[in-house]
Amino acid sequence: MKKYNFYSGPAILPKEVLEQASKSVVELDNIGMSLIEISHRSKEFVNILEEAKQHVRELLQLDSDQHVLFMQGGASLQFCMIPYNILNEHETASYLETGVWAKKAIKEARLFGNVEVIASSADTNFNYIPKKYLVPPTSKYFHITTNNTIYGSQMQSMPEVTIPLVADMSSDIFSRPVEGKKFDLIYAGAQKNMGTAGVTLVVVRDNLLGKVKRQIPTILDYRTHIKENSLLNTPCTFAIYVSMLTLRWIKKMGGLVAMEKINEEKAIKLYNEIDSNPLFTGVIAKQDRSRMNLTFTINKPELEESFNNAAKEAGCIGIKGHRLVGGFRASIYNAMPMEGIDVLIGVMREFAAKNG
Numbered sequence: 001m002k003k004y005n006f007y008s009g010p011a012i013l014p015k016e017v018l019e020q021a022s023k024s025v026v027e028l029d030n031i032g033m034s035l036i037e038i039s040h041r042s043k044e045f046v047n048i049l050e051e052a053k054q055h056v057r058e059l060l061q062l063d064s065d066q067h068v069l070f071m072q073g074g075a076s077l078q079f080c081m082i083p084y085n086i087l088n089e090h091e092t093a094s095y096l097e098t099g100v101w102a103k104k105a106i107k108e109a110r111l112f113g114n115v116e117v118i119a120s121s122a123d124t125n126f127n128y129i130p131k132k133y134l135v136p137p138t139s140k141y142f143h144i145t146t147n148n149t150i151y152g153s154q155m156q157s158m159p160e161v162t163i164p165l166v167a168d169m170s171s172d173i174f175s176r177p178v179e180g181k182k183f184d185l186i187y188a189g190a191q192k193n194m195g196t197a198g199v200t201l202v203v204v205r206d207n208l209l210g211k212v213k214r215q216i217p218t219i220l221d222y223r224t225h226i227k228e229n230s231l232l233n234t235p236c237t238f239a240i241y242v243s244m245l246t247l248r249w250i251k252k253m254g255g256l257v258a259m260e261k262i263n264e265e266k267a268i269k270l271y272n273e274i275d276s277n278p279l280f281t282g283v284i285a286k287q288d289r290s291r292m293n294l295t296f297t298i299n300k301p302e303l304e305e306s307f308n309n310a311a312k313e314a315g316c317i318g319i320k321g322h323r324l325v326g327g328f329r330a331s332i333y334n335a336m337p338m339e340g341i342d343v344l345i346g347v348m349r350e351f352a353a354k355n356g
């Protein structure tokens with residue numbers, strides 16, 4: 001039976017990307033060697049790295065003073081690496097607290113300087129995105145999480161600020177057009193919408209760096225990674241390759257405008273079912289709903305496990321919600337076909353008809 005991968009991450013990837021990646025693991029482009037056994041400094045791999053960077057630059061419409069880096073340590077390493085590199089001990093950074101990942105970023109930043117949480121939706125278990133807040137112009141930078149993977153909320157527009165804007169885009173990067181120029185630092189773990197686990201994309205503006213007083217270990221200093229073109233030490237060559245293939249696929253599909261259109265169609269269709277089916281309720285305030293991670297609960301909690309099983313039997317895998325939210329979460333990243341949405345909707349209807 002056909003399976004649909006609704007996991008939040010590692011997550012679904014386009015079939016043609018998986019097929020090409022598996023071929024290249026055996027032999028890369030008829031060179032007589034595997035992708036994963038060639039040197040990261042070989043011409044073949046450097047070409048892959050450069051192509052990946054070029055796709056990122058084009059898709060995010062970056063300025064020439066914005067550097068594209070492929071790093072390790074996940075988005076989680078960025079939680080500490082960012083303040084380490086750009087926040088002095090007596091300076092203050094502003095954070096928007098919209099979920100678990102934002103909380104983790106805040107916790108790490110507090111190790112290096114002052115952190116002001118300028119708005120939070122913690123009071124309602126993060127079921128909306130705060131909108132009325134002032135970002136102090138004296139703050140060193142403003143940190144946001146554009147899509148809250150666990151709760152299922154998403155910023156529908158980006159804040160206009162006069163200070164450097166830093167964004168965790170792990171779970172919605174390349175899902176919609178973003179004006180990359182407006183950001184001074186963007187980071188994203190690849191395993192949600194860009195590729196496979198093991199690599200983290202970082203886009204950092206040049207003039208953000210070199211201003212902290214502390215010593216920074218070589219491997220944690222963005223400037224070394226810029227200087228070494230993401231080849232300071234052995235990078236995750238396979239993960240970079242898979243990201244490159246996915247970015248190539250996104251461009252072939254029509255780029256971010258096309259991605260957004262498909263993602264909207266998929267999300268609207270599934271939210272319509274959540275809203276009209278008497279057995280289910282959406283978790284997030286309507287205006288802040290994510291188009292990537294759709295969270296909903298079942299109105300008869302005793303049926304939770306049985307619905308999860310019904311979904312599994314129909315081929316919909318990974319819809320169990322995060323324990324902090326409960327209920328269900330359908331992660332429908334770029335590669336999820338409309339067919340997967342239709343199958344899930346079919347299960348919801350059939351289940352409601354039997355148990356409503």
Ligand SMILES: *Cc1c(COP(=O)(O)O)cnc(C)c1O
Nearest residue numbers: 074075076101149168170171189
């Ligand atoms: C998954 C996720 C992270 C953590 O990513 P790792 O690569 O596992 O460290 C951080 N932020 C957001 C928004 C995420 O979805």
